[in-house]
Amino acid sequence: MKKSTQISGLPIISILDGNQVGKVKSLVINPDKGSVDFLTIEHEDFQVSVKAIPFKKVVGIGEYAVTVDSESAVIDLNEIPIANQLVNKKIKITNTKVMTRKGELLGEVIEYFVDQDSGHILGMQLKLTDKEVALSSESVVTFGKDIIIVKEDATSFFLNSVDELEEKEVASAEIADLIAEIPTAQVASSMEDEEVRALKEKQIELLVGKTLTKDVYDKNGNIIFHEGTILTTEQIQKAQEEGPGIIVELSMNVEA
Structure with a gap:
């Protein structure tokens, strides 16, 4: 970052x-x-x-x-x-006002943070009237020239420091690495069941108790997890059954 x-x-x-x-x-x-x-x-x-x-x-x-x-x-x-x-x-982000979809002015961006590998904007540091906070880009609706629009509940996802943005990035990367290690059905048949089980248990450990920041859909377009859901072991196991793509969706759209 x-x-x-x-x-x-x-x-x-x-x-x-x-x-x-x-x-x-x-x-x-x-x-x-x-x-x-x-x-x-x-x-x-x-x-x-x-x-x-x-x-x-x-x-x-x-x-x-x-x-x-x-x-x-x-x-x-x-x-x-x-x-x-x-x-x-001329989208500059820094020194741009931040407002919710309902018109509440929250503050101004004093810095933003970029994933040095992908270029993805991970989040911003905001100056409020009484303090500075960090906010993940998952709360952003629109990066505008004059105003950045965020979700109505963005204040619920304020982070106390930018270090927490990096921790979130690391956690997502760890989950992505674990997903990459989960073999296809053909390869899995030749591996020990215990190894696969251990990888899936690690996914559960990293995701359980996290809150979803957006709705998650299955491959047929049906919603399976609603925004705001606090993930349980059973729900993560259900996601694992749906396939690696759903686990990726969960890992990229959660807050601690």
Whole structure:
């Protein structure tokens, strides 16, 4: 997890030749996906057009630099209409007011946090009238240019510190890793039942008692778990029977 301010201004280094491509000028937000899709580049040679790097081309974001495989990762935004549209939307998040769907003004964003691997916006740090809190992006309805709209019950999901956002990310990653380890039916038949059981028990341990932040549907579009449900062992076992996809849905949409 990286603060937006930890990314802005970093040198961009080509791994192929060790050259500096430029510096990160800005983070281009995709409001529909809730992610950083591009990093625009500041470079003295790029005066006429706006150059950028698609986030998916980023190899790593370290303390001292952003790395890419080579300078071929750089694109001209004027040649990519969708990218150019995102830049023109000017979604900045920081210093933007936060309001509920019913018009209650909660505060202002002073920082936001990005998954350095996927570009997904994990959450924000808000300044309220009397304190600062963190809020997961799961509560966001709309990332707007002037106002960020959140769910009516967003205040119920305020976190005391941004560290809790990272803990939530780690917990989701642990569950995802466990899901990846659950074998397909064909492979499972050749494994010891105890090993599979142990993996499923670990999933239950990580999810039990967590609260769902959205409705979860089965593959036929029928709702099986409602938003606000506090997950029990039996419900998690039911999700496991439905398949790995449902467990993924649960793990990505829970609050402690």
